[in-house]
Amino acid sequence: MKKTAKKKTARSKTAADMRPHSAIMLDGPDRAPSRAMLYPTGFKKADFKKPIIGIASTWSNVTPCNMHIDELARESEAGANKAGGKAIVFNTITISDGISMGTEGMKYSLVSREVIADSIETVVGCECMDGYVAIGGCDKNMPGCMIAIARMNRPAVFVYGGTILPGCITGESKKLDIVSVFEAVGAHSNNKITDKGLEDITSCAIPGPGSCGGMYTANTMASAIEAMGMSLPGSSAQAAISPAKKRDSREAGAAVYNMLKKGIKPRD
Incomplete structure (x- = not known):
């Protein structure tokens, strides 16, 4: 008689399974000092039985x-907590080679990527986090976040900070971005615009938060990261200041909890 093969289905993890790292740090009478350190940070008794989800923020002025x-980090924190985890927000550094290009400061640019990856790995590893969200929005911190995600191989989602909205000079309809400033420098050097004309463009080209508004390094990497499945669908095309980006950040926190529940890791 021919036997019919049974279809295998994914088994959801139990509450204990979802805490492979934090349980080692927090469970049992002998770990009371560790729990005591976390009460003042906002932990409640029930939180010690929840998976710890780190929120790696690259916030900086x-x-x-x-x-x-x-x-965005606070949105991810809220999403992870609502899903059933306990989120902990922490920071790492960022630099801007867009600002320091042409100076000695550029010698630090590529190095910063490794510092960012190392610092995220250090916090996630040291604090026994079960999974995490990494939020980046610039040329070096985005790959830095991804390097850490690949190394640690714990359930993780990357959140792209989003693109800058276009700028414009008051009373004019032409949209501006960072490339407009470079073009203005060339026009100024050829006496095609005045000092005031250059300053008008310089002061209006970047109206607020977000990565350079074009398919330059950050937006290109965001698209690649989404294509690799390391960020949520549609998240690479959102503006930095938008309801969609806040929603994406919240959903990323919840997604990490779901990955823990299903046992999904980046290198799977």
């Missing part, structure tokens, strides 16, 4: 690419 990421 160094560059407009990252100046809003603290807000």
